[in-house]
Amino acid sequence: MRRIYLESFIGLLIWFMASLFAYELIIYGVNTDYDHVLQEREGNAFRNVLLSISEQQGAQAAVDALKHVVSETSRKLLIVRVENLPEDVGHFFSTEHIEDSIYYDDDREPWFKLTDPNLVFHIVPDKKSDLWRAIQFDDDIGWVFILLGFFIYSLWFVWFLGRRIQTLEKVTMEFARGDLEVRAPLQSNKVVGTLNKSFNYMADKISNLISSNQFLANAVAHDLRTPIFRIQWQAEMLKDDNLTDKQHQKVSSIIEDTEEMERMVEDLLYMGKLERPEVDLKFESTDLINLIEDVVNKQRQDCSNDIILDYSERVYVNLDSWLFRRALSNLILNAITYGRSVTKLNVSTEQDIISISVEDNGDGIPESHWPSIFKPFYSTDRSRNKSASGFGLGLAIVDLIVKRHYGHIEVGHSSLGGAKFTIKLPI
Helix, strand or coil, X not given: CHHHHHHHHHHHHHHHHHHHHHHHHHHHHHCCCHHHHHHHHHHHHHHHHHHHHHHHHCHHHHHHHHHHHHHHCCEEEEEEEHHHCCHHHHHHHCXXXXXXXXXXXXXXXXXXXXXXXXXXXXXXXXXXXXXXXXXXXXHHHHHHHHHHHHHHHHHHHHXXXXXXXXXXXXXXXXXXXXXXXXXXXXXXXXXXXXXXXHHXXXXXXXXXXXXXXXXXXXXXXXXXXXXXXXXXXXXXHHHCCCCCHHXXXXXXXXXXXXXXXXXXXXXXXXXXXXXXXXXXXXXXXXXXXXXXXXXXXXXXXXXXXXXXXXXXXXXXXXXXXXXXXXXXXXXXXXXXXXXXXXEEEEEEEECCEXXXXXXXXXCXXXXXXXXXXXXXXCCCCCCCCHHHCCCCCHHHHHHHHHHHCCCEEEEEECCCCCEEEEEXXXX
């Protein structure tokens, strides 16, 4: 949001400055500047009045009248000889028949002659006078009010737009976390153009697609149970018949395959249940170390690997203990399967985050597989023993469980030489 605020403010500021520049260019650059036209006419009329005084009362009377006007208007009168004029002014008055005109320099201050061709009169503001100081202050304070008003409007506009974007962002994050029913508000005081309506259209399409895919996967997985059970039951019956050793091996292979298919179906149904946002988790304050020790003790009974648990203190975390046991069991079983002899668990806390890492001393996982390792049915054939690999659902289930606990899981290299999976949860 900070970037949106900054970019919006800078964009408005650039637009404001560009508008001022365009105004200056069009009014004073391309078109006739009628302020200058009026100033030149007033200057010529004033000079003509002075010439009239000079003809009737003498040159000194005209100069005295000029000095009086200059004094009353808080200005200063400079009398410059022709040979001492600035180059541009001297060039102007050196032109033929130009004595009857008034020259205005870059500051729009007048230069003119009266009766003496060798003297040029130059009128400039007396910047030190109280009047001109007040005028300068008013000009400066005017710009301050303009810029301050623009700044306040910009902040209001950015806040006004940002509040609506924050509402839409919140809805987007809830949708990304799996709440497929959430939609952006369509009230006139909360919409960002047609963006809210477009988001809702996209959310409807995605929600329908995901729901149909989940329904299809769950239906197929559920319907597979019956034929798998039939094959398994018939194979068990056939195994009890008088068969040759080769036939017994084939029947045993069939039974093992059906058991694997049954586990895959169970995992698919389990994933389908986890993916449904309406399924509420039973969060409760749980002794995390006690939970991990229970899972580790059960795994030790079924394997010969050395499982090490390292922690500095006992911590309590809000968990769905049944679900989280499944996630830990999957990670530990994964480490036992692909490790050689050692599986290490470490629990640590840092600020409001608790980290649970599971490491093995196997061959590890190449970094090229890390972005996809938690996708369903993904298999790292090159880094894992294919004969021992499953269906690629174990880590996907772990990822889903961790996300339902508002955490995330990472994969990396272990100091033992194998893979390292780290769960990070808010305390």
